[in-house]
Amino acid sequence: AQSVSQHNHHVILSEAASLELGCNYSYGGTVNLFWYVQYPGQHLQLLLKYFSGDPLVKGIKGFEAEFIKSKFSFNLRKPSVQWSDTAEYFCAVNARETGGFKTIFGAGTRLFVKA
Amino acid sequence: SAVISQKPSRDICQRGTSLTIQCQVDSQVTMMFWYRQQPGQSLTLIATANQGSEATYESGFVIDKFPISRPNLTFSTLTVSNMSPEDSSIYLCSVDRASGNNEQFFGPGTRLTVL
Numbered sequence: 001a002q003s004v005s006q007h008n009h010h011v012i013l014s015e016a017a018s019l020e021l022g023c024n025y026s027y028g029g030t031v032n033l034f035w036y037v038q039y040p041g042q043h044l045q046l047l048l049k050y051f052s053g054d055p056l057v058k059g060i061k062g063f064e065a066e067f068i069k070s071k072f073s074f075n076l077r078k079p080s081v082q083w084s085d086t087a088e089y090f091c092a093v094n095a096r097e098t099g100g101f102k103t104i105f106g107a108g109t110r111l112f113v114k115a
Numbered sequence: 116s117a118v119i120s121q122k123p124s125r126d127i128c129q130r131g132t133s134l135t136i137q138c139q140v141d142s143q144v145t146m147m148f149w150y151r152q153q154p155g156q157s158l159t160l161i162a163t164a165n166q167g168s169e170a171t172y173e174s175g176f177v178i179d180k181f182p183i184s185r186p187n188l189t190f191s192t193l194t195v196s197n198m199s200p201e202d203s204s205i206y207l208c209s210v211d212r213a214s215g216n217n218e219q220f221f222g223p224g225t226r227l228t229v230l
Binding site for chain 1: 146148156157158159160163207211218219220221222223224
């Protein structure tokens with residue numbers, strides 16, 4: 001069965017600092033990879049996704065993520081965070097299992113950006 | 116994207132009772148998913164509901180506790196039966212638009228508190 005691990009549960013940064021959130025997954029086959037964000041009091045929203053092609057994907061609000069197949073990783077980055085990036089970030093992996101495709105989520109990382 | 120609504124948005128229930136949560140999507144979708152997000156934790160997949168067939172439950176979740184209906188391609192219900200305080204959680208409906216990339220869209224969630 002697939003699993004997803006996020007390295008940091010809580011991250012505190014000052015504005016303009018660079019961000020990198022780690023995500024590793026375990027699954028031997030083809031995967032689709034996602035980062036979702038949940039701003040305080042709001043729905044989960046898709047930040048970016050990887051299906052195939054260029055392993056460096058760009059999402060909304062200046063976020064990007066790099067898929068490194070050999071490391072089973074899909075780390076999220078942003079060069080300069082803003083106070084409005086305060087949210088919880090979830091890495092997710094979608095892959096085929098018995099019964100069809102399933103999406104499994106990591107535990108989430110709470111990011112707090114100090115103004 | 117898909118527009119998903121859930122009812123109720125929140126509820127406070129007594130131990131031993133049951134609550135049915137409704138999920139409505141603005142367009143026909145093949146797959147609908149029910150997740151649980153317990154306080155401070157990530158999303159856990161409860162079951163996958165496909166129209167016209169029995170829901171598929173994940174390990175640790177059973178139909179007697181979480182019966183699901185999927186009468187058509189735009190609607191599903193999840194019932195939380197014989198509730199206990201451990202069932203206090205946010206319950207999220209999600210859909211896959213079957214666009215070939217398995218991107219999921221989430222409803223606003225139902226915040227359930229069991230006393």
